[in-house]
Amino acid sequence: MNINRYPSFGILLVDDEPSFLRSLSIALERGAGFNHIYRCEDSREAMSIIEKEPIGLVLLDLTMPHLSGENLLQQIVQEYPEVGVIIVSGLNQLETAVQCIRLGAYDYFVKTTEEDRLIKGIRRAVHMQEMRQENQEMRKRFLSDTLERPEVFANIITQNKGMRSVFQYLESVSNSSQPVLISGESGVGKEQITQAIHTLSNRSGELVSVNVAGLDDNVFADTLFGHHKGAFTGADRARSGMIEQAINGTLFLDEIGDLSLTSQVKLLRLLQEGEYYPLGSDRPKRMRSRVIVATHQNLEEKLKKGEFRKDLYYRLRIHQIEIPALRQRKDDIPLLLEYFLAEAAAEMGKNKPTIPKELITLLANYTFPGNVRELKALAYDAMSQHQSKVLSMEIFRRVIDPNKQTIIGDTDNATLFKSDQPLPTLQEVGDLLIEEAMNRAKGNQSLASRLLGISQPALSKRLKKKLIEPL
Template sequence: MAKQKLDIFIIDDDPHLAEMLLLHFEDLGYSCQSAQSGRQAKEKLAGLKPKIFFLDQHLPDTLGITLLPELKDMYPETPVLMITGKHDMELAIEAIKLGATDYIHKPIDIEELNASVEKCLSPKRTKKDMTITTHDEKAGEPRIIGSSRKMIDVVKQIALASTNDATVLIQGETGTGKELVAKAIHYHSGKEGAFLAVNCGAIVENLLESEMFGHEKGAFTGAAERKEGKFALAQNGTLFLDEIGELSPKLQSKLLRVLQEGTFERVGGSETLTTNAHIVAATHRDLDQMIADGLFREDLMYRLKIMTVHVPPLRERVEDIKLLTPYLLAKINQKIGKNITGMTDDAYYKLEAHSWPGNVRELENVLTRACAMNRTGIISADQIVIEYGADSAGAHDLDHEAIPLVSLEELERRHVTKTLERTGGHKGQACDILGISRPALDRKIKKFKIQL
């Protein structure tokens, strides 16, 4: 007997949420059914052939992450959208590696969910978009902290990059955590070899060449014995090339050859060596502009950008500060021997009001100073000391005399616009910050003619 075709099958133990989703998508013309447990889902699916699944993580008789592989075995071509109320980056990575197409947080942003459904049901979608290989996990897992939409996108890219050896270019401002992303890619790849890092901007050219490719005895003054380079030492592992934009033209050419052929020679040597290290590079510089200025090879950039991960600056994910801060405080407590247990609301507000030009690294520095000064165990706003640079956005915010007086309406327009910019146009997050409803925000966007 042929199975009944169905657009959306919802597996969620919350009857109110399931009913809301059913009504919403039925209004959009989709056929839908739901189940409130893993067992009920399997019983109903015996006669159904859905085009897409909504899968909640917490079910009364199982976990969504446990049910996910079973769904993929039964319906390998059918996309699965994981839904969870818990902000767990590692769960998101594991779900995507097991075959989930997307990962949606509660409370659900219905526009985001609509977009994900439309993308999954697009006729252009192919099986290739869904095929992700799993790997065994190891100890020492890097922590990716954040629940913002932009950080969830980073997590998705980490999961995809860890399933193959395609070269990865990580882009982001200084202090955003590019090396942490590289370590996460290596960890989730399950590679047996080591993760090794080279800072291309911290070593002079001659020493950097030796550091990367190794050298023979007598290759230069001080080369008393043969030394293996990072490309050889990272065999079966990952080589992270930080600040790749600082490479000299000579080393750009040598790196291009490694990426093209997988071969190189030690400095002063003639023996051709091979490497299978997974190359992950990072930069805070605009490589396209460097190419236009004749400072970076275009063919090398294309070799590096097989896959890209953009790590957002902290000012574009301000909502993550309340998740980052406890993690950083625990780390600082251990490092300097303190026992900080929390922060006042005013202290959090002060952190969230800053533009963080130095990103997470600056946040950690500010919190370290606050911990060092603290004697009560609870950090207060006066202990959050932020040093504004001459060109810092925060410095201009403090220069009240330089700001012309404006009407309340203009002030509101600026505030709404700034909030939407800070949230990357995410209306749900903007509503939470502004304390208004979605319809009210839509009216203000229309009233002030704000372009998203």
């Protein structure tokens, strides 16, 4: 069975006591799920292990024969500055601890330290190393403007630069174990982004999806954690939860903005501790899956209203992705329309029609409140009624009524005119509207007149009048 190694980099334990190496290895796997571990009993071999293996963190004893931990620390800092070092020593001396920190150690713990405190300290170091590696990956990808695995995004139809930046970010954080928060309006493709993250992570387990909207607290806990037989009335047999089904894989929680405050506490505890209790059990299980959450809601607004916990929000947004709405990536509209029409034609056994140029201009001036999902529905509807070689625009015109569209954006605090400036005349405003409509319609008077809500002859008359007016 293929088991994912966590973290993505190795943790090297260096100590001359085999029994301590064994006990620390067990504690790391049991307490934090760390299973990417290397052991070294001879400090003289540590540097060769770092050279050959993908070591990102070293847990180092100080008092060892042959090569002391302090000397080894200096070598690691000098030759491998990107590798973090934590001192785990039997020496409980403040002066020694301060000296090690000055030499470049990330932290210092005494072997008699409580196990929970030691594990939390190592978790912090692992997280810092993950963030450092992700920053390096992001810098490399954005500077070179490249994708290492473009095939992963083949099913996401786009040529938009904003979406390409999203893909580069996803590649940068793919090896992280931290949660990912995907936000964006309904219909932008959050499920496809989730699938891409799961594929990029190379996890051996499955992608398990749960829509948490409408789940009450008990159902939420049972869905995620599962239960033992007899845990509650009707529990006549044990059932594994979604977390267990997603072992070594990815757990996707959709519509996280609808989660109740009580369930938010349970999710926060799961993310912080990495452990959960199936209903009716007093023995914890360790979560071995990555968590991805998605929402179409504005979580910051829900924070202000007290409907979403701050601690959970900041825990989830360690990696955050905002998927742009379709109206923000209008250059994708022709590609998507071609794709959906071809897909619909194949399903219906029809020939794909020619797309009128005017249709692309019409769609570019539509706000698409339903985003990509709405465009797909329009394309399928048009294809189902299509009969000639050229695609009819009537289906689209019936839905896309420029006079009924709402302005998207924050208009509460916005104003069209500055209070300290004189108002333009009606003639000036009318001329500006006509000019903008003609620009959006790319010179098509028929479409421009529809955008303005006037007849084409009326628009033509205004344009002619503007041309003959004296300067």
